[in-house]
Amino acid sequence: MKMLTVFVSLFLLAAAEKQDLSGKMFTFPLTSNRHYVSLNPELENSNLTAVTVCLRAFSDLPRSQSLFSLELPSTHNAFLIFKPKHGAYKLHVEGQSMEFWGLPDELNAWNSLCATWNGKTGLGQLWVNGKPSVRKGFSRGGFLNGTPKIVLGQQQENYSGGFQGTQSFVGMLTDVHMWDSVLALDQIAKYSYGGQFQPGNVLNWSSLDFSKNGYVITECSKPTVELKHDN
Ligand SMILES: *[C@@H]1O[C@H](CO)[C@@H](O)[C@H](O)[C@H]1NC(C)=O
Ligand SMILES: *[C@@H]1O[C@H](CO)[C@@H](O)[C@H](O)[C@H]1NC(C)=O
Ligand SMILES: *[C@@H]1O[C@H](CO)[C@@H](O)[C@H](O)[C@H]1NC(C)=O
Numbered sequence: 001m002k003m004l005t006v007f008v009s010l011f012l013l014a015a016a017e018k019q020d021l022s023g024k025m026f027t028f029p030l031t032s033n034r035h036y037v038s039l040n041p042e043l044e045n046s047n048l049t050a051v052t053v054c055l056r057a058f059s060d061l062p063r064s065q066s067l068f069s070l071e072l073p074s075t076h077n078a079f080l081i082f083k084p085k086h087g088a089y090k091l092h093v094e095g096q097s098m099e100f101w102g103l104p105d106e107l108n109a110w111n112s113l114c115a116t117w118n119g120k121t122g123l124g125q126l127w128v129n130g131k132p133s134v135r136k137g138f139s140r141g142g143f144l145n146g147t148p149k150i151v152l153g154q155q156q157e158n159y160s161g162g163f164q165g166t167q168s169f170v171g172m173l174t175d176v177h178m179w180d181s182v183l184a185l186d187q188i189a190k191y192s193y194g195g196q197f198q199p200g201n202v203l204n205w206s207s208l209d210f211s212k213n214g215y216v217i218t219e220c221s222k223p224t225v226e227l228k229h230d231n
Contacts, residue, residue, distance in 0.1 A: 018207045025058075025174035025221035026212070028153045033163040035214035036153040041178065041202045042209075048144040049119040051079055051093075052183040054191050054200075059171030060107045062086045066155035066167050067113065068176070072146040073159050079144060080155065081115050082167075091124050093117050093138040100136070103128040110174075112192045116182045119143050130192035150203070152176065153216060174221045178203035 026037055053068050062085060070079040080092035086107070089100040103126060104111060114127040122140025126133040149156065152173055154163040177191075177200030190197040199206055212218070 018209045020206050021174075021208050021218070022206050023221055024218055025172045026152060027172050027217040027219055028169050028215075029217065030215055031165050031168050031170055032214065033154065033165040033168065035168070035216050036151050036163065037210055037212050037216055039150040039152065039176070039203055040209040040211075041148055041150060042204075043180075043202055044147050046144070046146075046148070046180070048180050049142075050117065050181045051144065052114060052116045052179040052181065052188075052200075053079065053081065053177070053203075054112070054114040054183070054188070055081075055176040056110045056112045056174045057169075057171060058108070058110050058173075059169065061170055064167050065169045066151075066153075067169065067173070068115075069151045069154065069156045070144075071149045071151075071156045071159045072144055074146055075144070076158055078148065079115075079117070081113065082155065089113075089126055089128070089133075091115050091117075091126060091138070093124055094142045094144065096138045098124065098136040098138060100126050100133040103133055104131055112175075114183065114188050114191060116188075118182045127188050127192060130189060150178075172221070175205050176203055176208075177205055 028035060055068060057067055064085060065083050068081040072078040075094055077092035077095050082090040084090050087105050089103055090097050112129055117124040119142050122137040123135045124138050125135045149159060153169045155167040179200050180202050187197045
């Protein structure tokens, strides 16, 4: 019995280990409804009244795809960053959604994306490669209450799970951060242009508690940065 307790404790310790993923990315090689990464945020039973999520995505998918899926026990699509198709972005907050058009969306290149939401005003906004969207209103006076489940690579159907291959992400994701506030403009600019920024206090890529499920590879993110050639 004692032995079992020791093993269980060791397992829990290992499972809770955080990794510094600086300079690394998750590669999602296939369309599927099985391959994903779950992220364990620094929160339990939280009650968020503001959110910022930033990430960088590299893909050539023209179809719909989920970039960041956060579910709450009480709310489907509590905070979801989704691409319905090439050139379009959709942000869901507390199940309400808005589409954003005319933002950069380069295929086969890193796109740096930040999504912000302020519950007090209800205003949400996207920034892609430093370019801001229109601010649009979602769920004014709202809040995200409960222990979140966060998934990369798939869109969660509900808090108990369920994925659809048609919404899966194929490509690479890196530098995923989440804050419980609306990030200041200078911080968004620094994130977008590769400068030093204050890491996320809810999800910190330099100290990330996560688990990979199925065919997802963690690798160095450098080889995709442009190769110089003389001529
Ligand atoms: C969460 O925060 C909102 C806004 O501040 C508040 O109205 C609500 O009662 C809070 N919910 C819980 C469960 O603390
Ligand atoms: C969650 O979604 C899955 C897959 O669609 C479904 O099987 C399950 O019944 C859903 N659960 C709830 C509680 O809605
Ligand atoms: C993020 O992780 C790094 C590396 O562990 C740490 O130095 C930094 O303080 C963390 N930042 C926050 C806001 O948690």
